[in-house]
Amino acid sequence: MDKPGWWFIFKGHRLLTYDDQGITAVPFLHNGGELQVSPLRTLLIGGINDARCYAAELPETAEAPRNTAFHGLRGLFGVLDENMFAMAMKALGIINWDRNSQFCSRCGTKIESGFDMLGKECSNCGFISFPRISPAVIVLIEKDNMALLARAGRFKENLYSVIAGFVEPGETLEDTVRREVKEETGIDVKDVRYFGSQPWPFPDSLMIGFTARYAGGEIRIDGEEVVDARWFQAGDLPEIPGKISIARSLIDWFIEKNSQKSGAAT
Ligand SMILES: [Zn+2]
Structure with missing residues (x-):
């Protein structure tokens, strides 16, 4: 998570964006520590052009850092460009799945986060869970x-x-x-x-x-x-x-x- 990229940081359904002088934008960070937030989970979810895209979830108590704000994702339709909005939708789906699949649904073993887009494999029984659609x-x-x-x-x-x-x-x-x-x-x-x-x-x-x-x-x-x-x-x-x-x-x-x-x- 230490390579530069776009960060889709959610609190519930709300996305953190830079809000500055009338511009609303998804943060592009050189490393995940830059915004000084403490995510509950952070996942690499793909790329836009040559830049990586990360998804992260913050606890409900998190405050927006300086010059940023949380916006309901649906309200950002038509505000973010199409690629960014689509990636934000994907980020929210992946975050939801990661949160809801912390334990193997077959044997109940805790599954360590470590997401490679192919699924999560249980270290005990080998069951692989995929993002649910x-x-x-x-x-x-x-x-x-x-x-x-x-x-x-x-x-x-x-x-x-x-x-x-x-x-x-x-x-x-x-x-x-x-x-x-x-x-x-x-x-x-x-x-x-x-x-x-x-x-x-x-x-x-x-x-x-x-x-x-x-x-x-x-x-x-x-x-x-x-x-x-x-x-x-x-x-x-x-x-x-x-x-x-x-x-x-x-x-x-x-x-x-x-x-x-x-x-x-x-
Ligand atoms: Zn299992």
Whole structure:
């Protein structure tokens, strides 16, 4: 950890950045001791161009050194450049994994930190644990020129988004889409098509985006996880998620598609 590099230093979900004269930047350090912080864990996680990238986690009680501040990672979307933001997402995912895999999950032996990106091997039984990634689907459903958006009980008032849910063992991603939509809204879908994906290290998801079309059924919600679900037209949307999320990319795709249509009609 004594070579120069970019340091992605987290306290919870908050990233330490230099904040100086309106510039927010990930610290580039000649050695890890330079900032005089005491990380709980420090890991080499890769490189950007020729520079190494390190991830470190600070205890909740840590204070930001001079000219630095902690920022919620999601709030740094569009502030840090794309490479830096992607590496910060990776750093947070790796930190989460390292923290949650301190003991062998097969035999319970303490595993010494020492991270080489290939996994952690138990010195007692040889079991190797890899960073955990939990796949989840997220889907925008279209019916004519409308999209189905739902409000989860945990959302703030008037915020609606697309349907999402975790993949279960034995399912294809398309199975998960059909099951989640049916469970959460009561409707059937067809023409499930891949849209794109996004790592979401809160704590370890990979969001896999799809579009689908309405195939039948009436909206029926469970009233717990989902408290409302409706068809919305592109010109009449409620509050939707921020630009960082693939949920927003899906909704923006729908808006774009429908505004082209209405543009062509006039
Ligand atoms: Zn073991």
